[in-house]
Amino acid sequence: MSEYKIKLAKRMDEVKESATLAITAKAKSMKAKGWDVIDFGAGEPDFDTPDNIKEAAIKAIKSGFTKYTAVGGIDELKDAIIEKFKRDNNLNYTREEILVSCGGKQSFFNLSLAFFEKGDEVIIPAPYWVSYPVMVAISGAKPVIIEEREDNGFKITPEEFSDAITGSTKAIVINSPSNPTGAAYTPDELKEIADIAVKKGVFLVSDEIYEKLCYDNHPFVSIASFSEEVKRQTIVLNGVSKTYSMTGWRIGYAAGPKGLIKAMTNIQSQSTSNPTSISQKAAVEAIKGPQDTVDKMVTEFDKRRKIIVDGLNAIKGIRCLLPPGSFYVFPNISRFLKKRFNGKIINTSADFADFLLEEAEVAVVPGEAFGGEGHIRMAYATSMENIKEGLKRIEEAVTKLE
């Protein structure tokens, strides 16, 4: 029989396999074949989920808390999130202004489908988290990419934001601290962005998933907290994945205007329904329980951050900023582009990442995946020993380029 002809939906033109996954898959298969790959590609902490959180989940299972829950999350978790916003961000929300989802990623997806449509423009500063432009495009809206200049610490200026606004601009996405650059806005910089947003009526989407991963006393402030005026046109996205090493548990949350949260909850009710009941109980413990494991993780990340940045800058041809947040660095490797290895030209950051993987057995993610060509993203979510060995291998490998 001849093959059935699958005609995919037009929207799939916008939905490509992410380049991050491609390199991760290649690194995995090399490891499986016995290669000794050092992995800087991971987008998650390498620490285990703390025991008190695991215990809360086990208790939930044993007590039979294993059925459907309210679509937008159990009240106990919503209340814990409300307390967290009060405690950490000086923000007051009610239960109707909170939605718990299957990860921060689903929060953004719910938002996209509930809020954006054809004809809308959504401003996304680049380098960006790979999923933003795709999720915006799926909604039918147009992602408008503006460049964050490296010489401005991978941040946009108020002028650059202003200049990008048109009559169709619906929202801007702010991710501070950032994946992939680790950049973080100061409170003053955020305030300027908020002021423009209010003046021009542009909605703010603030992805604060790396809130707790700040270094050198960088003062984290939620953009929503500047005034009631800002808050009513802001949605804050956050979650437990990064702060508590809970990426596999799939719990994220959103806080924003009632009408929008209701619409996002309706999307969720017609797609996934509630996030896992067991994970919700674990998230209550994560948010309300002892926070000392977070401090320990931040202290360890900070040590690694300094070593990796110093090590990269010591390699001839690489320039790397010292980022104030997250667990990524985004070194500039553009000096190596157009160079050759074994006669083959390295044209792009993807070629460079390939070269490092094959020649040095080091996995990194090409910057082009994040709209940041000429760079690579390296997560320091791996042991100090691996970091030092990885740096040594990169240094050796790049001397072979001509």
Ligand SMILES: *Cc1c(COP(=O)(O)O)cnc(C)c1O
């Ligand atoms: C990891 C991450 C998220 C959310 O991840 P979930 O596991 O879906 O909660 C959101 N935004 C950014 C920028 C991230 O890096």
